[in-house]
Each structure stands twice: as structure tokens, then as C-alpha cells.
Amino acid sequence: xxxxxxxxxxxxxxxxxxxxxxxxEVSKICGVMLDRFPGSQxxxxxxxxxxxxxxxxxxxxEKSDGIRVLLFVHTIIPTNAQTVYLIDRHNSYRLLSGLxxxxxxxxxxxxxxxxxxxxxVIDVDPRTRKATLRLLAFDCLVVDNENVMSKPLEKRYGRLxxxxxxxxxxxxxxxxxMADTQPFDIKIKEVRPSYHVEKVFTDDIPALQHGNxxxxxxxxxxxxVTATDNNIIKWKPPSENSIDFKLVLxxxxxxxxxxxxxxxxxxxxxxxxxxxxxxxxxxxxxxxxMYVKDEEWxxxxxxxxxxxxxxxxxxxxxxxxxxxxxxxRDDKPNxxxxxxxxxxxxxxxxxxxxxxxxxxxxxxxxxxxxxHGQPIGPPPAPSNARPPPPTRMDGAPSRAPxxxxxxxxxxxxxxxxxxxxxxxxxxxxxxxxxAGLNR
Numbered sequence: 380x381x382x383x384x385x386x387x388x389x390x391x392x393x394x395x396x397x398x399x400x401x402x403x404e405v406s407k408i409c410g411v412m413l414d415r416f417p418g419s420q421x422x423x424x425x426x427x428x429x430x431x432x433x434x435x436x437x438x439x440x441e442k443s444d445g446i447r448v449l450l451f452v453h454t455i456i457p458t459n460a461q462t463v464y465l466i467d468r469h470n471s472y473r474l475l476s477g478l479x480x481x482x483x484x485x486x487x488x489x490x491x492x493x494x495x496x497x498x499x500v501i502d503v504d505p506r507t508r509k510a511t512l513r514l515l516a517f518d519c520l521v522v523d524n525e526n527v528m529s530k531p532l533e534k535r536y537g538r539l540x541x542x543x544x545x546x547x548x549x550x551x552x553x554x555x556x557m558a559d560t561q562p563f564d565i566k567i568k569e570v571r572p573s574y575h576v577e578k579v580f581t582d583d584i585p586a587l588q589h590g591n592x593x594x595x596x597x598x599x600x601x602x603x604v605t606a607t608d609n610n611i612i613k614w615k616p617p618s619e620n621s622i623d624f625k626l627v628l629x630x631x632x633x634x635x636x637x638x639x640x641x642x643x644x645x646x647x648x649x650x651x652x653x654x655x656x657x658x659x660x661x662x663x664x665x666x667x668x669m670y671v672k673d674e675e676w677x678x679x680x681x682x683x684x685x686x687x688x689x690x691x692x693x694x695x696x697x698x699x700x701x702x703x704x705x706x707x708r709d710d711k712p713n714x715x716x717x718x719x720x721x722x723x724x725x726x727x728x729x730x731x732x733x734x735x736x737x738x739x740x741x742x743x744x745x746x747x748x749x750x751h752g753q754p755i756g757p758p759p760a761p762s763n764a765r766p767p768p769p770t771r772m773d774g775a776p777s778r779a780p781x782x783x784x785x786x787x788x789x790x791x792x793x794x795x796x797x798x799x800x801x802x803x804x805x806x807x808x809x810x811x812x813x814a815g816l817n818r
Contacts, residue, residue, distance in 0.1 A: 384501045384512055387562035388465050388473030401472050408492050409520045411605045416470040418449055420607045423726040424614035429739050433746045437573040437596045441583050444590030445500035446710045452480050452493040461489045469712040477560035481550050483542040491524035502588035512563040528603040540567055574744035576736050617730040622723050623714040624650035625663050626691040645676045653714040661713055669693055670701035690714050695727055
């Protein structure tokens with residue numbers, strides 16, 4: 380599992396005067412609620428989204444496995460003072476030192492208020508094994524005191540490169556020793572038209588120095604949304620789709636004293652789904668069970684690490700028809716919202732594999748070029764042509780059945796992955812009372 384970076388900077392105490400002030404500044408310049416993370420959130424990829432890629436212009440890039448953050452550059456012009464903050468998904472702010480961003484038109488001046496969207500990753504050089512903390516910027520909300528959220532992505536991306544990154548990169552070339560004092564390096568994530576997804580698989584992902592978590596498709600003609608955005612779609616192979624739940628342990632009673640839990644016994648690993656907030660308090664409901672082997676439980680006990688009441692990322696194991704643990708996600712304040720969980724399960728059931736994306740690329744390309752009045756070029760391969768053997772992202776053969784049609788239909792999840800809740804302790808089966816507790 381790729382390493383998740385620690386966030387740099389000095390944490391601004393929540394509810395402090397500085398915290399209230401900096402959040403009010405962000406709220407004012409980008410028009411969001413004071414205590415809300417301003418970033419957008421994607422939806423999971425389903426068969427229906429293949430039609431979206433055909434009828435609208437989408438860009439595609441690899442989905443980095445890191446920590447989602449916003450970078451807030453705050454400049455007070457009269458005093459020529461610039462402060463830089465990192466905002467995480469908890470909507471916590473960290474004051475950074477060592478970063479300076481010059482103005483795009485007058486390099487001797489400072490870039491004014493700017494909010495950049497990105498992913499913080501750890502890049503490891505394959506030759507030297509040197510690890511570099513790096514911010515991969517891919518979008519922006521505000522640049523040089525101008526709110527650009529209403530502009531399409533292609534315009535925002537241009538501002539990100541030309542107004543934010545280019546003067547910064549030139550400064551780093553002119554003064555390379557500044558890199559020694561910076562908390563992280565900064566790069567712009569490269570994107571491609573959606574019909575070039577094969578190049579992302581063959582060229583971009585193999586060259587990465589950090590972990591990859593699938594693909595991100597973003598509509599290039601729509602505005603920035605500070606919530607769940609149906610025009611941002613994350614794709615993973617069905618077997619690698621994951622969901623974030625809250626893990627709640629339920630221990631059986633002690634044999635000698637039934638009113639006391641037996642904390643040495645293997646508990647019931649309950650997965651609770653996030654259902655929003657009531658009066659500012661997160662609300663969760665029981666959803667299903669996470670399967671943990673006996674030897675894995677023994678390792679958990681010896682680790683000395685808190686396990687209960689944490690956000691855990693799980694994936695669906697089609698061989699056992701059970702949820703299996705991937706890692707804890709302490710970087711996320713809550714698990715996936717219930718509707719998001721339903722969408723991810725639908726994505727698992729529909730099973731859009733890598734070869735399906737590749738098979739649709741010619742149709743997506745021709746539709747794109749037709750919209751823009753460009754010559755289409757060679758026609759796509761005939762539908763009866765034998766496709767190449769399907770592969771997973773790691774190059775291994777896929778278990779998905781070959782020979783998908785040009786417009787694949789949703790497949791029966793039971794035939795491919797087994798029922799989504801066949802565990803005897805699942806939320807739709809098993810006893811209503813377990814270990815003296817109501818389920």
C-alpha cells in the first residue's frame with residue numbers, strides 16, 4: 380500500500396481567532412459556507428457514464444493515491460505580505476512557511492489571493508529511492524483575487540498553469556536554493572482528452588513515482604462545484620473499488636461474567652455508514668460486516684493501535700463475498716455518505732473494466748471531433764474484431780469476460796462477483812441479535 384504523507388505546516392487551532400479569520404476570508408472570496416471544505420467531490424464510474432464520455436468533452440488523468448488538499452495563498456497588498464495555508468478535508472488549516480508565489484504579470488510583485496485544488500503525494504525516485512513530498516495541482520477556485528469557479532475547467536486549468544504555476548516555476552529556476560526551505564515541491568497534473576485513456580494506462584501510470592488509485596474523468600466545459608459534482612467521475616476496476624466506513628467493534632460477553640465484554644475475544648467488525656449530521660454531530664447507521672481472519676485479529680491486538688471508531692477503507696472480495704480491510708483513513712473526517720456508498724456498490728455490480736474503456740475510445744474520439752468540426756480520421760475497428768486480452772491496471776490478466784460489445788450493458792453482479800451481502804453476518808442476513816446486541 381502506498382505511503383500516505385503527513386500534512387506539513389502549523390495547525391491553526393480550531394475555533395481560535397485566527398481560524399475564524401482565515402475561514403471567513405476563504406468563505407468571502409469563493410462564496411462557500413464558513414465551516415465547509417470548499418473542494419469538489421467526485422462520483423463513482425458506472426456504465427451510464429460511458430454515454431457521458433461520448434456526448435460531452437471530458438479530460439482524463441490518473442487518480443493519485445495521496446491526500447486531497449487545497450492551497451490558499453493570501454496576500455495583503457498594502458503591506459505586501461503573503462501567507463500560505465494548506466486546507467484538508469476536515470476543513471482544518473495549516474500555516475506553511477518557505478513558500479512564495481510571484482505575480483504572473485509583474486514578477487517583482489506578489490500573486491494575490493489564490494485557492495488551488497490538488498493532491499499531496501510522496502514521490503519516490505526509483506533510482507535513488509529519495510522521497511519527495513509533492514503537491515500535484517489540477518484545478519483552481521480563485522486566481523490572483525479573481526473567482527474563476529463559474530468558468531469551465533479548460534479556462535481554470537489555463538489560469539492554473541499560466542497565472543499560478545508558470546511564474547512560480549520560473550522563480551524556482553532563477554533561485555534553485557529556495558527549494559531547500561519549501562515544505563513540498565509543486566507540479567501541475569497533466570490531463571488528456573478522454574479518448575486518450577490508453578495513453579494514461581500505457582504512458583502516464585507506469586511512469587508514476589507515487590501510488591495510483593484509478594482514473595479521474597472531469598468535464599472540461601462545466602463550472603467548479605463545492606460539493607459532490609456529477610461531472611467529476613472516478614474510475615477503478617470493479618475489484619478495486621473501495622468504500623470508507625466507520626469501523627465499530629462489538630465484543631462478545633465474557634464467559635465468566637456475562638455483563639463484561641471479553642476484549643481478548645475476536646469481535647464483530649461492524650461497518651457503519653455515514654448519514655450526514657444532526658445538530659453538528661455526525662450520524663452513522665449499521666450497514667454491514669468487515670471480515671477479519673483470526674491471525675489478522677491477533678496482529679491487530681499486538682499492534683497496540685486503536686482500531687475502534689476509525690474510518691476504514693474496505694474493498695469487496697468477490698472470492699469470499701465479503702468486505703475486506705485495505706487501510707485506515709485518518710485523513711478523512713467521515714466515511715462515504717450513504718448515497719455515495721450505494722453508487723459505489725452499483726459501480727462494483729456494473730463492472731466497467733479497463734478493456735471496456737479502451738473499446739469505447741474510438742467512438743468517444745469520433746463524437747468529440749464531430750462536436751468540434753474536426754476530421755474524424757480512420758474509422759474505428761469493426762465491432763466483430765477480436766479485442767486484445769483484457770488486463771488489469773497492473774498488467775495482469777483480468778477475470779472480466781472478453782469480447783465486450785461496443786455499448787456494454789450492465790452485467791449481473793451475482794454471476795461475476797457473487798451477491799453483495801452473502802455473509803451470514805451481513806446487514807440483510809443473520810440473526811437479529813448477536814453477542815447480546817441488537818443488530
